[in-house]
Amino acid sequence: MDNYLYSTDHEWVLQQDGRAKVGISEFAQSELGDISFVELPEVGRQVNRGEAVCSIDSLKSTSEIYAPVSGTILEVNNTLADEQACATINSDPLGQGWLFVIQMNDPKEIEELLTRSEYERYLESG
Numbered sequence: 722m723d724n725y726l727y728s729t730d731h732e733w734v735l736q737q738d739g740r741a742k743v744g745i746s747e748f749a750q751s752e753l754g755d756i757s758f759v760e761l762p763e764v765g766r767q768v769n770r771g772e773a774v775c776s777i778d779s780l781k782s783t784s785e786i787y788a789p790v791s792g793t794i795l796e797v798n799n800t801l802a803d804e805q806a807c808a809t810i811n812s813d814p815l816g817q818g819w820l821f822v823i824q825m826n827d828p829k830e831i832e833e834l835l836t837r838s839e840y841e842r843y844l845e846s847g
Contacts, residue, residue: 725815726831727840728789730771733815736831741790744819745777745810748844753779756807761797762821768794770830775820777810790830792823 726734731749735742745753758778768774768788775786798819800806810818825831835843 725837726789726834727837727843728787728834729843730787730789732786732789734789734831734834736825736828739825739828740795741792741823741825741831742819743786743789743821743823745786745814746840747814749784750810750814750818752781753777753784754781755779756810758804759801759807759810759820761799761802762794764794764797766794768792768823770833786820788823789834790823790825791827792825794821795824796822 724735726736727746728734731746733744733746756777756779760776762768762774768791770788770791772788773785774788777784777786798821801809801820812818
């Protein structure tokens with residue numbers, strides 16, 4: 722869990738070899754509740770940090786998911802396209818419930834993200 726970095730928009734990032742695997746935090750998942758649909762981004766799409774990339778529908782609401790870093794969408798978690806498989810985000814948001822992978826344009830952007838303890842303090846500050 723210590724390798725995870727977080728955005729203030731409640732996305733997590735696992736960085737490896739200039740790539741960023743992205744999903745939603747446990748906090749975001751608990752706020753959303755039961756997830757019913759995920760609209761994934763298109764592979765090959767260029768995204769800028771802070772840009773809405775995809776959306777998640779739950780029984781409570783629809784939430785935009787933002788790019789925590791700039792780059793190109795390399796891969797999406799196609800298993801989430803199935804309505805029943807969306808529940809994977811509820812049961813494993815930091816693992817099999819990942820959303821997409823970005824090839825980062827500027828790996829230094831990762832330095833703007835929060836460590837787990839910084840993210841927890843951010844949540845506590847309301």
